[in-house]
């Protein structure tokens with residue numbers, strides 16, 4: 001059973017920081033620019049995300065503008081959060097939750113790790129916290145991830161979290177100079193709650 005009270009998601013102001021077993025998710029600060037630049041400037045790390053390798057000034061500018069939003073006030077808002085290692089305070093990566101539709105109560109997740117932080121389940125743990133934010137906090141009904149089919153590491157993250165692969169959209173996107181086949185993964189609020197209960 002869905003526990004949301006109405007047909008629409010009506011906005012949410014998250015409480016920060018958001019803690020998980022090994023991580024802290026919190027709003028980005030100007031101090032994140034240098035460690036973030038390390039992976040946002042790495043061509044391999046940004047291969048499947050919607051920007052080219054970024055200069056430090058680009059990262060600083062985005063932290064000060066697009067990535068500074070911390071609340072879901074209206075449909076279309078996105079909240080980007082730093083993923084910090086609880087034990088060391090190191091910046092491991094960042095995640096984003098997009099509020100796509102108010103009427104449909106729909107959202108989308110995005111995530112990137114510093115490659116040096118890969119292979120330890122940190123992305124999965126961070127996105128799991130985003131799901132709680134989306135379903136519990138914002139009252140979403142459905143959260144999707146859209147993934148280049150070559151990006152098997154990214155598909156692994158959402159598959160570990162119980163997302164269903166719903167579609168393979170052949171050459172549906174002209175992305176970074178080539179036709180790209182996208183996989184659409186989705187998770188419903190009820191499916192997420194059932195996983196939590198089992």
Ligand SMILES: CC(C)(COP(=O)(O)OP(=O)(O)OC[C@H]1O[C@@H](n2cnc3c(N)ncnc32)[C@H](O)[C@@H]1OP(=O)(O)O)[C@@H](O)C(=O)NCCC(=O)NCCS
Nearest residue numbers: 045048111112113118119120121122123124146147153154
């Ligand atoms: C997508 C991305 C975040 C995935 O990173 P990742 O390290 O594979 O993901 P996780 O941090 O969840 O770690 C999972 C790996 O750690 C292993 N692992 C170790 N301890 C673990 C734990 N406690 N819990 C879960 N997995 C664990 C898993 O087995 C898995 O390894 P495998 O892929 O060899 O099976 C990373 O590849 C990345 O930043 N890519 C560039 C940006 C990008 O493409 N983003 C997605 C755009 S759609």
